[in-house]
Amino acid sequence: MTPSSSSSAFTNSGGSGAPFGPPMIGALLRTPWEAVQRRMLERLHEEGFADLDFAHLNVFQYPGPQGARPSDLAARLGMTKQALNYLLGELERLQYLQRQPDPDDLRSKRVALTQRGTSAIRVIREAVAEVETAWAHQLGPERFAQFRTLLLELNKLT
Numbered sequence: 001m002t003p004s005s006s007s008s009a010f011t012n013s014g015g016s017g018a019p020f021g022p023p024m025i026g027a028l029l030r031t032p033w034e035a036v037q038r039r040m041l042e043r044l045h046e047e048g049f050a051d052l053d054f055a056h057l058n059v060f061q062y063p064g065p066q067g068a069r070p071s072d073l074a075a076r077l078g079m080t081k082q083a084l085n086y087l088l089g090e091l092e093r094l095q096y097l098q099r100q101p102d103p104d105d106l107r108s109k110r111v112a113l114t115q116r117g118t119s120a121i122r123v124i125r126e127a128v129a130e131v132e133t134a135w136a137h138q139l140g141p142e143r144f145a146q147f148r149t150l151l152l153e154l155n156k157l158t
Contacts, residue, residue, distance in 0.1 A: 036131050043127035049120050051094050059087050060121055065097065065111040073111065096120060 096117035136144035
C-alpha cells in the first residue's frame with residue numbers, strides 16, 4: 001500500500017475526499033446548534049459552573065429535567081437509562097440536582113433541581129438569548145423572526 005492510498009474504500013467518500021453533495025437539513029441545523037452549545041458552556045464556565053461539560057447540557061435541554069422520572073427523561077432525550085443515570089449521578093454529585101422519591105410511586109424517583117441547578121439553567125437561557133440577539137443583528141430582526149417562526153412550525157410538525 002502506498003502512502004497516498006486509502007486502507008479502505010469504505011472510509012473514502014468516492015475517491016476525492018469531497019463531501020457527497022451540499023449539506024442537508026441535519027447538517028444545516030447541527031452547525032448552529034453546536035454554536036449555541038459552545039456559547040452555553042462558555043457562559044457557564046465564566047459564571048463559575050466550570051464542572052459542567054457538553055454531555056451535561058443534554059440533561060438541561062428545554063424543557064429541563066425538573067420533576068421528570070429518569071426513565072421518561074431518558075426516552076425524551078433519546079438515550080439509554082444507563083447513560084442518563086450516569087449523567088444524573090454526576091450532576092447529583094456536583095449538586096445540580098437530586099433524585100427524590102416519587103410521591104405517586106415510591107418505587108420510582110423524580111428529578112429535582114437544586115438552587116445550583118436552577119442557577120445554571122438561568123445562565124444557559126441568558127447565553128441562548130445572547131446568541132439569538134447576535135443572530136437577529138446579523139440576519140436582521142425580520143429575517144430572524146421568520147427563521148424562529150419556521151423553527152416553531154417544524155417543532156409542531158415533529
